[in-house]
Amino acid sequence: MVVVADQSRSLKHRVHKMLHFLEFDAMGSKMLAAVERTAKSPTLPHVPDWFEEWEQVLSRFRYDSELTHLNQTHEQPVHVSETLWEVFQAARKATQLTDGLVTPTLLDAIIEAGYDRPFNVLPHQTMVMPAPCITAVQPLTAITTDDSARTIRLPLDISLDFGGIAKGWAAHQAMQRLQDEGPTLVNAGGDIAISGPRADGNPWQIGVMDPFHHDKEVETLYLNACGIATSGKDRRRWTRNGILQHHIIDPFTDQPAETDLLTVTVIAPNAMEAEAAAKAIFILGGRLGLEWVETHPHFAALLIFDNGQMLYSRKLEEYL
């Protein structure tokens, strides 16, 4: 009897905060939101609605989205919603951070490359189209804005596509809304925002997907408050006239970036910066990319090359 009583007491002491999580599809990707707390999270069920609302603003594939409306209105200021304004500002910061390597003004170039519809309906192998005409990518500075009126004025030859920055922003935004309920993690198709350590004080364990075998992980990272994102050509790629294409455009060639890297994973203070840095390193390639990340002390990176070689930035050691 005494043993039973002891066991029940020890069980009682082992009641931990539970991990409540929600998985759903949005923005063409798998999403996951998780909150660690004792009781069920009252806010968690609303997360898909938030993403639907954001997608209706930010998607270039929806004919009635706010972004589509903006892209169809040139040479006149357009008053935009707070969401679109915030993501535009995040994209602007990403452009500054990466010296123009990551910019939202590449929509025409990515459509020229063949990514003109949602990826799940894109013909991956049989695409036969005329050779692309080179589009001159315009700098973000050609767009005029009015902070007080919250307006954006696009020149005639510029259309916007926020791409991964929108996912990073959405992950960060959802994490901020949930974090009052407990330790929070939001994964928006690979762009992850983490509020802080877990309830027991330990870091979250995040796997880095093996780009050669998507059912495996090449590394496990131990993370507290941060953002983490991966960019690469192992997914969202297609063949166009026999040439492999992918969705990361080099703004200096207006073509899918030619790089020796397969994927780049970056840990940064937030998910938007992680997304921008991962994309910039990917475009720069292995040698220049590693140099770039070493000059940014807040970033850590894991580079995986086409041949399978893996390179770790110095700071990444802190997360292994």
Place this chain on the structure above:
Amino acid sequence: MPAKPNARDWNDVQTAIATVAIVATLGMWNLFAEPAKTVTSHVKEPVGPPAEPPVTLEPARMPQVKIMFTQTVPQTNTAQQPQNEKKKKKKNNNNGGGSGSVSVTQTQSS
């Protein structure tokens, strides 16, 4: 002394005979035509199974279920994840490492 109106009397007799003839013709016509009409009307009556009672059409009732035009509604799941052991420092510089771990989630190319 007035003359007798003989001619007019003969005319009256002719008129009376014609009237009687017409009335008799019409009467005979009706007498023999009526039964034929009755038979015809009997033939036209529908012949078949006994008529079913009339059906009263009522508005169809909608099933008492919520019709969703989107994908399955996401459900919140709860997991008791094993508490992390003390953070382990590990060296793993080749492919295949990390598999079998208890990662909460993965980062992948977006």
